[in-house]
Amino acid sequence: MSRVGNNPIPVPADVTVDIQADKLVVKGKLGELEQPYDGVSFEQEDNTIVVKRNSESKDHKSKHGLYRALLANMVEGVSKGFTKELELVGVGYRASNQGQKLDLALGFSHNILLDIAPEVKVETVSEKGKNPIIKLTSHDKQLVGFVAAKIRSFRKPEPYKGKGVKFVGEEIRRKAGKSA
DSSP, rough: OOTTTTEEEOOOTTOOEOSSSSSOOOEEEEEEEEEESSSEEEEEEEEEEEEEEEESHHHHHHHHHHHHHHHHHHHHHHHEEEEEEEEEEEEEEEEEETTEEEEEOOOOOOEEEEEEETEEEEEEOOOSSOEEEEEEESSOOHHHHHHHHHHHHHHHTTTOOOEEEEETTTTOOOOOOOOO
């Protein structure tokens, strides 16, 4: 039995959820998201939505919690939005942006230029004496996570000095160096 799938999803007043035959469309002040679905049905009562599975098959049981979580993330995204912050740790590591183009200096012989999707707002913060921070904001949780993972993949944090691109608040497991 899915514990996650049985929880009702509260829908704020400024969000509209359109349940169609094969997809969900969620509209809010920050944007619009679509999600195809199968194996479950949705019941909308007042300002809550309950997810029901069509049968007790293993496939439908696994999709029950999945689609409930996806719909909850869509509702939260179009009403509040999602933010991920990345921190550049290392001497000479810099980040700057010109609109949707992100310019990263991560210790390679060349700078990395990355075009960010138009749905994601990018902002770079560089203060003297502190590590540069990249803030990614969007209404789509999956897209923000994908872009953040892509940026982090250019220079993952290493365990000896802790240098690299890491999420703000992420703990890096450190190792001892050579013992002579």
